[in-house]
Amino acid sequence: MRYVTHMVEISEVDDPRVDDFRDLSRADRRPDRPGGRGLVIAEGVVVVERLLASPYPVRALFGVRRRIEALAGATAALDVPAYVASADVMAQVVGFHLNRGVLAVADRAPVIPPAELIERSRRLVVLEGIGDHENLGALFRNAAALGVDGVLLGAGCSDPLYRRSVRVSMGHVLRVPFAHLESWPEDLKLLRDNGFRLAALTPRADAKSLRDAALDEGRVAVLLGSEGPGLTEEAITAADLAVRIPMAGGVDSLNVATAGAIAFNAMSGA
Structure with a gap:
């Protein structure tokens, strides 16, 4: 079974490599709002697969191991990091418990006229x-x-x-x-x-x-x-x-x- 190129274990809640996923209950904002980064965030295997197939440039994935592994087919050709953590560490980073077990973030694509x-x-x-x-x-x-x-x-x-x-x-x-x-x-x-x-x-x-x-x-x-x-x-x-x-x-x-x-x-x- 093939996985994304960069499989990275995350064991510390304050690891800066997962900052894109941090405190989403407050940090998930449009770019024109205070503190907003404007990232596209997908939750769950099905939605992450659709993000991977979309025009939005994926930056990284973050999830528990079994959910990352469930995405093996969709991520085989990607050259982005997939951060793997326990459910507890992930919940502390994200700011809430995520039942779907996996997230992906992407930059926005150009707006269509x-x-x-x-x-x-x-x-x-x-x-x-x-x-x-x-x-x-x-x-x-x-x-x-x-x-x-x-x-x-x-x-x-x-x-x-x-x-x-x-x-x-x-x-x-x-x-x-x-x-x-x-x-x-x-x-x-x-x-x-x-x-x-x-x-x-x-x-x-x-x-x-x-x-x-x-x-x-x-x-x-x-x-x-x-x-x-x-x-x-x-x-x-x-x-x-x-x-x-x-x-x-x-x-x-x-x-x-x-x-x-x-x-x-x-x-x-x-």
Whole structure:
């Protein structure tokens, strides 16, 4: 069995070689935040494998021996260190007990310009104000599962490469391309200029039923809004149509990731 080139035993909690993994409950921050390093962090064998297969340049792995060994096939050609420690030492370094037993860190890849992502796509999701990292990760996982070509992040969205988002997405945020719309909602014009129809998802009663919206026809972008108030009036006005998911009486809305999955399925025509 082959392993990564540099298998390194770590026995001391303060070993500087594992500083990238240290105190993740506080140090896991975006590069534009105080103390932020902006590393991409993957947890667990499955998610680490997806990081290794992604465009993000891997810096190192850190885990208990059996989890590192479980990654032998994926790491055979890597030239990065794999740090091996006991579960106790690892927990003290990371700052919490990690049931998944292995982590990997990577640098960020270059950001895709939104025009490039729009040009090469047929089905897109546009997010506004998605601040919850778990919802964001779930949206990326649903997008990957249901054939969405990419994600455009509008105003008020959290960082999709935050550790919790990567974990909840099961690593799919590492393979679904995304780009940032800097001017909101003015940049929605980029979609319309490329022949996209914009469908704003909203529970309001006067919106068109999802059953009648024909989201599987042509180039379509679905707009999803924040977990509380939903899309702003500006975003809905900028769209070509407002679309609602028919629901039973007494239920006013769905979790945004659930609503997204239903809309993504409608876009696929399945």
